[in-house]
Amino acid sequence: MLRFETAGESHGECLVATLTGLPAGVPVSLAAIDRELWRRQQGYGRGGRMKIETDRAHIVSGVRHSKTIGSPVAIILENKDWKNWTEALPVEDTEGAEENKKPVTRPRPGHADLAGAIKYNFQDARYILERASARETTARVAAGAIAKAFLGELGICVLSHVIQVGAAKLERSASWDELVALSRRDEVLLNCVDAEAEQRMKAVVDHAYRTGDTVGGVFEVVAHGVPPGLGSHIAWDTRLDGKLAQAIVSMQAVKGVEVGFASEGSQAFGSQVQDTIHYEKTERRFFRGANRAGGLEGGMTNGQDVLVRGFLKPISTLRRPLESVDLATREPALAAYERSDVAVVPAAGVIGEAMVALVLAGAALEKFGGDSLAETKRNHDAYLEQVKNF
Numbered sequence: 001m002l003r004f005e006t007a008g009e010s011h012g013e014c015l016v017a018t019l020t021g022l023p024a025g026v027p028v029s030l031a032a033i034d035r036e037l038w039r040r041q042q043g044y045g046r047g048g049r050m051k052i053e054t055d056r057a058h059i060v061s062g063v064r065h066s067k068t069i070g071s072p073v074a075i076i077l078e079n080k081d082w083k084n085w086t087e088a089l090p091v092e093d094t095e096g097a098e099e100n101k102k103p104v105t106r107p108r109p110g111h112a113d114l115a116g117a118i119k120y121n122f123q124d125a126r127y128i129l130e131r132a133s134a135r136e137t138t139a140r141v142a143a144g145a146i147a148k149a150f151l152g153e154l155g156i157c158v159l160s161h162v163i164q165v166g167a168a169k170l171e172r173s174a175s176w177d178e179l180v181a182l183s184r185r186d187e188v189l190l191n192c193v194d195a196e197a198e199q200r201m202k203a204v205v206d207h208a209y210r211t212g213d214t215v216g217g218v219f220e221v222v223a224h225g226v227p228p229g230l231g232s233h234i235a236w237d238t239r240l241d242g243k244l245a246q247a248i249v250s251m252q253a254v255k256g257v258e259v260g261f262a263s264e265g266s267q268a269f270g271s272q273v274q275d276t277i278h279y280e281k282t283e284r285r286f287f288r289g290a291n292r293a294g295g296l297e298g299g300m301t302n303g304q305d306v307l308v309r310g311f312l313k314p315i316s317t318l319r320r321p322l323e324s325v326d327l328a329t330r331e332p333a334l335a336a337y338e339r340s341d342v343a344v345v346p347a348a349g350v351i352g353e354a355m356v357a358l359v360l361a362g363a364a365l366e367k368f369g370g371d372s373l374a375e376t377k378r379n380h381d382a383y384l385e386q387v388k389n390f
Helices: 030-040 080-084 113-120 126-132 134-152 176-183 195-211 240-249 345-368 373-388
Strands: 003-007 014-020 058-061 073-078 157-165 217-224 254-259 277-280 285-288 306-312 323-325 332-334
Touching: 003 134, 014 134, 030 134, 030 345, 073 134, 113 126, 134 157, 134 345, 157 176, 157 195, 157 345, 176 217, 217 345, 240 254, 240 306, 240 345, 306 345, 345 373
Parallel strands: none
Antiparallel strands: 003 014, 014 073, 058 073, 157 217, 217 306, 254 306, 277 285, 323 332
């Protein structure tokens, strides 16, 4: 079973990701991981933290001579901002340390601050926001990059693009070739395939900048080359669409998820929604007239591209703070301000890619097994032959 975990705080010394369950022999490139980390840091609307951090992966176990060896992979990601927080967040308490704390007593509406402080009985939300921060997703992206490398060996690729920022929407579908070209850009604005739509999105972010506000949006993750039959219909917790939905909603600030064209389909009649089934005799394969189901039916992949959208609320930290209450005095107060972003939808798409890749990699290993990549690929290829001969 593929499993990953992350550890670390936003202003701690480092972030850590562990990935357990990969077969031996998966090729791992530090440059490829660092590219994914770079992509996560891009996008118009990012804050000052991105100017401090230049994320680089440091693998300390599980990979030797550029390939996995079957043992847990452990990745360390340095926080360069740690040097500014060593006295405020020491591991061991020392005399006078109380004076160096940077308490957060005015919880931010929409953030984990207040709920976490109540849950853990902290009169200061600092420790809550340190872990709740989206800085944690750096570790997810590093682990997801290795999951992508594994999926690539099975012919599966996962990419994303932005389809909405605020009320500004992409009014057309995107081709796979457009997504590939988008992922290769060395300059990222809002990661939209359409230049005109991207400029309208930028105008929304500009408005948020001017008014001290923040803005959310919608990203779409597309998994290409996924074979039919990953996931299962037999139990509620084996359905792949459920696993994907949980993975996306687990991301900070994501409040909703859509598989395929769920929202549009809920407003239409069945004859307009279901993807018709056809058969190509020459290639001996089934195909669909459309992909409104998003590549998933009955909790299983159906051979179409997997389409998952994440609905991202605006970031909770506003330069023009909202009303709150001071935890110390219980008096009305304006919410605390921590250095933050204005818009993060492109970055959220990259994080979404990582989460989808990790879920699909786990589903592929459940289906094909294998202690070595060669064994997994033999099982995978034999299954594809079975599908072809169905």
